[in-house]
Amino acid sequence: MTLKRSIAIYWALLLIPTLIMVVVAFRLLSHEQERISRQALELASGRGQAICETIHITVEGVEDSLTASLVAIDPDRLVNTLTRWERTNPLVRNVFVWQEGAPLAYPVPGMESTMEERRFIRRYDSLFSKRIAWESNPGASSEEKAPQTTRKTVDTLGNVSQTTRETAQRGRQALLDLARPEKRVAVVAQGLGAVPSGERFQPRSGWIPWFAENRLFILGWVKVAEQGPVFGIELELMTLLSRLGTDLPRFTEPGIAYALVDGNNEIVHLSGKVDGGQKPAAVLNVSPLLPHWQVHVFLDDSNRDGGRGFFFVSLILLGIFVAAIVSGGALMTWQAHINKKDALEKTSFVSSVSHELKTPLTSIRMYGELLQSGRISAPEKVAHYLAVIVAESQRLTRLVNNVLDFSRLEQDRKTYHVDRVDLVELVIAMVERHGIRIRAAGMEPGVFLPDGPLMVRTDRDAMEQVVVNIIDNAVKYAAEGKRLTFVLTDANSGFYELRISDRGPGIPREHRQRIFDKFHRIDTSLTARKPGSGLGLSIARSIARDLGGDIGFEPVKQGGSAFIVGIKKDE
């Protein structure tokens, strides 16, 4: 019981901290995993934000430059300049001149216009017929633009390679150059801004995101004189897109993709790979200048797996760690269990052997003292006493021999003197020599032998010890069966078989496997009815095996045990 309890305590001490450690480690790993995923998303979103800002600043810059250019046009050459822009500037899709309260001055509806211009007129009809106010458009005037700083863009671009950043900068510069069709504009515009605002009319301007034909158009206008016309341009969005697309920084990390999505939810520019139907991990609004346009950030499975990978590898390591602890613990517990059992067995062995030694010694001493006292005079009594003393000392010798043999066998120091031995003669001699003891125990020996001698090469003394140990065992435990049978046969398998069977109580099933183990006794208590060291059968088997044979056990059908000794034949 104590053994079981101590094992339970070992395991509890081992398993509870292990379990606690596993749970804590698991939670920490989950948190770490979450943090890594979040970090990946934040990084990707940061990049997406950088793209948004790059686009915003570019568009803002283009619009501002174009406004400045428009303001700087010589009013006398207004239409000429504008049409030249339209013909030569990729950023200009259409131009217009409109005097409030009058029909469009340019383009003129009808044959004078190209198809594109006629579409332009139709597109902005509501604006030019004043059904929609010019300045009420949300996000239209330049003053309402979201305040975002250029500095930030450069910072958020962060670890984007220098060349990519340079490309982006150069691309933006090229677009800004395009937005200044007249080289001197910048100076003029600045000059204009420097004029003190007195009675002079402050130029008004604005950019209108215009939804028509199921898409976005951007119209820029200025009005430089109070009585003057409103004029401006329609921005060529395709140029903007085409240039932005090639000049946007390219992020090449695997598993991350950025898509610029227009108001119709159509991807207009894509960096990286996106599977069909994949949901964006983050959605960012590009700019108030391009309403409803968004940057979608996609993280694909491989990216998330990259993060998951950390989690799984950690879990595997944790598993190995726990397995190591548990198996190490199991090994130690098992070892402790074995040690404890060994100790118990040895204690039991010592007490058994002491008991065994004490019994014959008591007899010898008692009869010796009786003889010494001289009070016993009857010669038959004296003879009997002497016979008892001799028998008991023989028993003592066998016991001591067994113990000595055991230690020799254990240390592999037992030596054998192999000689030619007739097994038939050996069995007859053994039964004769021990017949008295067998009969004294209340059993009748029966011997069945082959006709001729069975010669083998073996150690006669050792072989005798094997048989004696089996006889001892039978005398001790199977005396009530009344019979002890010796059968010697040729098993035709390279072995002769000596079968020694009794009709005693037999051996319980659960002990059959272990009767040949050293120190094993069916009844281990000190108060056992039968004395014994638990060594006899163990020694018998060791010797039999050393001599090239073996010993086996078979229960007898009608009750009782049979020990079969296999003896190797001569080659």
Added chain:
Amino acid sequence: MKPIGKAFFAMALVVGLGLSLVTTWAEGGEAKVVCRVETDRKVLPAGGPQNVVIKVSLDAPLAPSAMERPRVNLALVLDRSGSMTGAKIERAREAAIEALKRLGPGDLFSLVVYDDTIDTVVPAQGIENIEGIIRKIRQITPGGSTALFGGVSQGAAEIRKNLGRDYVHRIVLLSDGLANVGPRTPEDLGRLGAALIKEKISVTTIGVGTDYNEDLMARLSQKSDGNIYFVESSDDLPMIFAAELGDVLNVVATQVRLFIDMPKGIKPLGIVGRQGRIRGGQVELSMNQLYGGQEKYALVEVAIPASTTGSTMEVATARVVYDNPFTKRRETVTARSVARFSDSSAAVERSTNKDVIREYQLNLNALSQEKAIALSDSGREEAAVDELKQSAAKLKKVGIMYKDSVLLEQAEALDIQAETIKQKGMSKKSRKVLRTESYQMKNQQKSK
């Protein structure tokens, strides 16, 4: 001789000498574009107001062999989407190498390939390292989806690196599929083309197989004044590239703008086949570029007022302004047309200009083909077949009347096409053939 007379004589002499000098120089390789203005009949029936077709032709001279041709800045944009596997990509690679080999020293070459991402395989560079470029071309393998807009944009970005210099800028786009990443409507790609031509970049499109979007490709070419080709078998690719390169290497006039002025009383009614604007008595058109030996023309329908027999009337004066890439000078050429009126119908008949009538009919036919496509797209296949058949019948009638074999051949081909569509429906191929032909006709594309 009065002093004024003397001065006049001296001036005439100087001018004359100058002219003869110019002429001699021109013989040395600087021939100008020849402009002709013709009416469908040289002699018009006298009487009430009538409508007349004016054809203004521009005959480009052959590229002078003695002079250095303008250098070419060519960007090849190749679709390497998944559908371009096998023979197609193989031929495309061959064609790209073919194109490359036709370039000379001083020319620039760049190569962009696209699927869902865009790669600049060869950034704009001279062709000194031709072996290295060929090696890169051979490494192109087909991949994912089709980012056509991005591919063309990247090609343009490569061209743009050398934009300010004297090159003929050209993007050649080869695709076999539908664009599925980025802007992909014909309208959007048309706008891209319109923006690119402002930077003097033309986009030639080559559609391979029957799965590409011909409307998108046609619009891109049309707006940027490039050529358009429909290649059913990829085996023809090297040939097409050779033809295209032939055109590009042979540009003799760029930034071509045509102004046709009508005297008072003559009213332009419309331009046939081309886009342009009519400002009162002036028609304005732009044609962008002319290739050596090519004839491009514009057809304008005008209303002529009543007239009397025997009288003459100036119908139109044409002015062509263009850049000569050889001399790097801006040139102007003018021509005018005078019509005579007669009561004699035989004289009118005799004066018929078969050439003008043929081109007029062919352009009307191109418009019919486009209308047929539109009808078929809206599900009215029968009406489309009728439209084509009517157009064929008209071509045949005019062809018989004027014994014109070109018109008769075209009528027959169109009839067969209409019949095929009637039996099998508007196949992808038929649609592509119609779209490509009509564009090539309207633009008088040289290489077909």
